Amino acid sequence: MILEQLKKAGIDLVASLPDQWLGELIKQCEADPAITHIRLAREDDGVGICAGAWLGGRKAALVCQNSGVLLAVNALGGIAFHHQIPLLVIAAHRGHFDDNQYYQMYKGRICEPVLKAMGLPHWVIDGPDELPMIGDAARQAYLNRLPVVVLLRKKALQ
Amino acid sequence: MKRLALAKLVKQRLRKDDLVVCGLGATEAAFKEAAPANPTYYASDPMGIWASLALGLALARPKQRVTLLAGDGDLLMNLQVLATVATAPVPNYRIVVFHNGSYSSTGGQPLAGKLSFSGVAKSVGFEWAHEARGEDETAKRLDELYARPGPALLDVWLEDEPCPTAPPGPLSQVEVRTLFMRDIS
Numbered sequence: 001m002i003l004e005q006l007k008k009a010g011i012d013l014v015a016s017l018p019d020q021w022l023g024e025l026i027k028q029c030e031a032d033p034a035i036t037h038i039r040l041a042r043e044d045d046g047v048g049i050c051a052g053a054w055l056g057g058r059k060a061a062l063v064c065q066n067s068g069v070l071l072a073v074n075a076l077g078g079i080a081f082h083h084q085i086p087l088l089v090i091a092a093h094r095g096h097f098d099d100n101q102y103y104q105m106y107k108g109r110i111c112e113p114v115l116k117a118m119g120l121p122h123w124v125i126d127g128p129d130e131l132p133m134i135g136d137a138a139r140q141a142y143l144n145r146l147p148v149v150v151l152l153r154k155k156a157l158q
Numbered sequence: 159m160k161r162l163a164l165a166k167l168v169k170q171r172l173r174k175d176d177l178v179v180c181g182l183g184a185t186e187a188a189f190k191e192a193a194p195a196n197p198t199y200y201a202s203d204p205m206g207i208w209a210s211l212a213l214g215l216a217l218a219r220p221k222q223r224v225t226l227l228a229g230d231g232d233l234l235m236n237l238q239v240l241a242t243v244a245t246a247p248v249p250n251y252r253i254v255v256f257h258n259g260s261y262s263s264t265g266g267q268p269l270a271g272k273l274s275f276s277g278v279a280k281s282v283g284f285e286w287a288h289e290a291r292g293e294d295e296t297a298k299r300l301d302e303l304y305a306r307p308g309p310a311l312l313d314v315w316l317e318d319e320p321c322p323t324a325p326p327g328p329l330s331q332v333e334v335r336t337l338f339m340r341d342i343s
Binding site: 013015036038039040041042044045046047048049050051052053054055056057058060074075078079082083084085 | 177179199202203204206207208209210211212213214215216217218219236238239241242245246247331332335338339342343
């Protein structure tokens, strides 16, 4: 369903770093012959890949955990925001009421305030019914020439 | 060898429709002095992201060759990107490292480690990665680099020359980005 939304938005290049909640989506990206799937070792490389792809006329998305969004703040600010390059980030929104590890909690606490401080649009998707918002977020990114971050709760990724 | 000599050797080997992504600071100064005719995307801060940006460009333009001119400090900052490049489907992607072992724009502070970029590239899965010193060897290795499919990396050792920071040009990154996209569209 998420992959369908990405394809509908014209995205055929996905750079990912795994998260437990993202396993199924990443498996689908890897298996789909219409998607070029690039394996990352660090999330800010995904920002670079998506930005470079857009320069060349190809739409791409970064799939990662919200801690990866935090790690990629400098790349999002310095490349995507500063050069006005749109891209879509699909991130597992770890560390909220639906999570169950001490070490996840800081991510849920600080990710949204950091995105707000950066001036980057972001949306939280609570469940499967709201997944069509991914297409809306992609359109918002391209019209704004800015990265847009979609944060998905556990229920939206099951 | 001086960095301008390397920039000229690369320029001589570029085809008309090749695209270039060029690292900031000393690498940018050298390539601009060499006056390339090819569409070139010049890096800004942050360092460390340009190998992945060039990878994205190569994935978007599979029929064109993309060359990344990477400063050594820049590439070192996100060295793991070479692992991502190594397994990506980009026969059109090549990296030339401007390797002088120091941060030239900030006063020549030495880099951490004693790095062989070609050694790292090979160990993460590059089929072709070499280093070169001096103009003759570099010219020969550059010919090999462009004669075979990528991803491939040539690590070129250079003299350590100072490079004062250039003043800002007339165009912002957004304006330069727009012109680059128009040039290659």
